[in-house]
Amino acid sequence: MRVTTGRNKPHPHDDAPDTAAAFERLAELPDGPERKALRDELVQGWLPMAERIAVRFKGRGESLEDLYQVAALGLVKAVDHYDPARGHAFEAYAVPTVTGEIKRHFRDHMWTLHVPRRVQDLRNRVRQAAKELSQTIPGRSPTIAEIALHTRLSQNEVRIGMEALECFSALSLDAEMPGTDGYALADAIGGPDPAYDVVVDRVAVAPCLQALPERERTILYLRFFRGMTQSRIAQQLGISQMHVSRLLSGCFAQLREELLAQTG
Numbered sequence: 001m002r003v004t005t006g007r008n009k010p011h012p013h014d015d016a017p018d019t020a021a022a023f024e025r026l027a028e029l030p031d032g033p034e035r036k037a038l039r040d041e042l043v044q045g046w047l048p049m050a051e052r053i054a055v056r057f058k059g060r061g062e063s064l065e066d067l068y069q070v071a072a073l074g075l076v077k078a079v080d081h082y083d084p085a086r087g088h089a090f091e092a093y094a095v096p097t098v099t100g101e102i103k104r105h106f107r108d109h110m111w112t113l114h115v116p117r118r119v120q121d122l123r124n125r126v127r128q129a130a131k132e133l134s135q136t137i138p139g140r141s142p143t144i145a146e147i148a149l150h151t152r153l154s155q156n157e158v159r160i161g162m163e164a165l166e167c168f169s170a171l172s173l174d175a176e177m178p179g180t181d182g183y184a185l186a187d188a189i190g191g192p193d194p195a196y197d198v199v200v201d202r203v204a205v206a207p208c209l210q211a212l213p214e215r216e217r218t219i220l221y222l223r224f225f226r227g228m229t230q231s232r233i234a235q236q237l238g239i240s241q242m243h244v245s246r247l248l249s250g251c252f253a254q255l256r257e258e259l260l261a262q263t264g
Contacts, residue, residue: 003047016049019046020084020090022041022042022087023042023082024084026039026079027083027084027085039079039080043075043079046090046094049075049094050068050072050098053095053102054067054070054071054102055067062105067105070101071098071102073097074100074221075094075097075098078093078094078098079094081097101200107120122153122160122164123162123165126151126153126164129150130142132150133146144158144162204262208259211221211258212254215237215249219237219247219251221249223248
């Protein structure tokens with residue numbers, strides 16, 4: 001006999017299998033091949049129900065095939081955790097379990113930007129409150145203070161929730177920035193800064209420079225920080241330009257060897 005509602009429509013799960021006895025036997029079986037086979041049989045029997053629940057969520061940015069897989073995962077969890085001794089029918093336990101698994105999937109995996117669970121919860125509460133308040137104050141949007149009072153959240157939490165409403169979709173890099181004349185979002189993205197590499201190199205070479213004799217350190221300072229030519233350095237130190245050149249070459253070779261030894 002087909003089960004119908006008061007509106008003479010078939011119950012959405014009227015083909016649900018009669019598995020009460022099977023679940024009682026599953027609860028008594030120890031881990032092993034027999035229990036696994038019965039568990040798989042129960043999952044297979046209730047799979048049409050799980051897939052019908054998945055269909056309810058189609059058109060929200062996720063493929064139906066992926067929704068089926070998430071629903072099947074929720075069904076497996078329902079079979080594994082259902083306790084027939086509690087007296088509830090399996091369907092009453094499985095439907096919210098599968099539905100919750102699908103909703104968690106959307107909440108955790110379908111955001112354009114990664115948003116912490118706490119912020120996602122704030123977003124949902126703020127959205128629901130704004131929807132409810134808009135029915136009581138027609139003609140305008142509810143204020144942050146009104147939403148905070150309605151949800152018993154702080155105004156800062158409401159602001160965070162409102163900002164999270166923008167995280168489900170990302171703008172194209174070619175999208176025009178608000179308040180600009182054709183200025184695209186991509187125009188605001190910076191490029192690689194070569195100065196960062198210089199910082200790393202300076203930090204790496206600092207101990208090696210400190211280990212050099214004072215005269216060599218002075219020559220390097222005058223050459224690379226004061227911009228002096230080898231001839232001027234030679235005049236200032238009272239040595240030949242050729243000597244300065246040899247000292248610089250020796251410093252370079254020593255620094256290179258020590259840096260290579262650090263990275264090796």
